[in-house]
Amino acid sequence: MFDLAFNNLNEILAMDGHGVYVWSVYSIAISIIVASFLIAKNKIKGVKRKIKIKNAPS
């Protein structure tokens, strides 16, 4: 069960012609998920900054 299903890196990338589908799906999905985290973190920063400015003694 824990043997590599492929012999070398080229086989991993090619996946018998299906590599283009498999790798593009995973890379796009991972990019979308990573971007969602970055956007969410940025939003928290933005909201906190706004609240701090609003509460700052003028």
Add this chain to the structure above:
Amino acid sequence: MISAFIHKFSSPKSFVKITKTLYPFLIFIGLSMLIVGWVWGLLFAPQDAVQGNSYRIIFLHVPAVIYAELIYFFMALCALMHLVWRVKLAAYLIKSAAPIGAMITFIGLFSGSVWGIPTWGTWWQWDARITSTLILFIMYLGILTLHGSFSNLEKSDRLMSILVVIGVVNIPIIKKSVDWWSTLHQPASISVSGGSSIDPSMLYPLLISIIGLGFTLISLGILSSRSYILGREKNKKWVSEYV
């Protein structure tokens, strides 16, 4: 009694504090399981006898569509809490979960489409399951649009909750679509009640990916709800103290 209990444990303040403590653990479990599940599935699981290597998309596609439905189900529960007991936090959570639902439904549709090219010879088919999942994606976008279209936020919360409850009819349709209609999409390969039609060498990495993506999405939900709650409650004293 129930109402008092719910309100005690649904204060936005304690929600933000508790989830902040939980976040590092959840994101660690989520990402590490996702990496283990995907590396196992992509590199170590054996090739499928019928589909060859294209089947490896399953380790992304199946977890994604599971959460596409589960997030909606979660939102429906929140909508009931909001409509019946007027729990504010429930509405905040719907608003924070909907973009994540839309995102993961998109990934589910997209990965299914690409999987269809080598397997079915087509990237799109107006088949019952695919169409009902597309409707789910549109529901998520509709919920967000509806919430954004009123200046009175309390009214937005209520109307959004009503729409979420109405849209829940779509969930059993998606689930049962492969059994009710003859479709191109294959029926479920794994089953909670046992009798999965998939070999353990493929099932284990799939289950690990499912759990891993679950924790990852909960972590994303924590971040997304934190910014929304802070923004909504910006005039409250606890928020000024928190930031």
